[in-house]
Amino acid sequence: MSSSSESAEARPRRPKPLALSASRAADYRQCPLVYRFRAIDKLPEPKTRAQVLGTTVHTALENLYALPQEKRTAAEAKRLAEAEAETAVAEGGIAADVIAPEDTARFRSDAAGLVRGLYVVEDPTRFSPHSCEDYLLTATAGGTPLHGFVDRIDIAPTGEVRVVDYKTGKLPRPGYESGPLAQMRFYALMYFLLQKEIPAQLKLIYLKAGSSLTLSPDEHMLSRTADELDSLWEQIERDGENGTFEPKTSKLCGWCDHKAHCPAFGGEAPEYPGWPGTRKVNA
Structure with a gap:
């Protein structure tokens, strides 16, 4: 093996710059330290x-x-x-x-x-969907990189677009729909940024209950969503550059896989590997 090949193998791999997904946005809102553990440290978690x-x-x-x-x-x-x-x-x-x-x-x-x-x-x-399991990658006007997989996109013969997501868990209790619908607003914003068209309907299908939640987005909703994500990404980048992802305790801590690494529970976080940077996307 040549010395150049040896040096290439010995050279540590640079972590890939990050983009924001709906699930990672939810992680950061729940607990900035959980976001760090999942997105940056990539600590292993047992499958359920x-x-x-x-x-x-x-x-x-x-x-x-x-x-x-x-x-x-x-x-x-x-x-x-x-x-x-x-x-x-x-x-x-x-x-x-x-x-x-x-x-x-x-x-x-x-x-x-x-x-x-x-x-x-x-x-x-x-009917037949326009596409299934689409990977979307785009960025807001403010530069926040967004990505994620959309379960299904339907386009009616008359042109209306429906963005669909399947859920295998329980139907949320009344008053607790904001989290799942925030995910759908995220997908709708990505679709709009890529296609310059606002979906007519967002549909969450709860398979276990045989039920669904729907939402009809408009330009104001998507603009507000973009502003929220820009603000969130600004906080994430600031934490990323300073290494200051603070834990935020809640009742969800009881289900966290990383309590052993959490200072709020007497644990010690791994040495911070550094901010991988922001993925550049041409919207």
């Missing part, structure tokens, strides 16, 4: 059953909409969900180290049941 079930169901629905329209029956959706669940729990699958052998049948049944919930809300044989 709920996470792997969500991934399994999302993949099954993506496979469903890849079929010809007339074949997207509830029976076929159930078959796809069960097949994806089997793949997930197989050796090397995403759920192999999370789902116990005695839980395999229930995991498969839960995946099929969640996919069945889609048919309570809509009929996939009656």
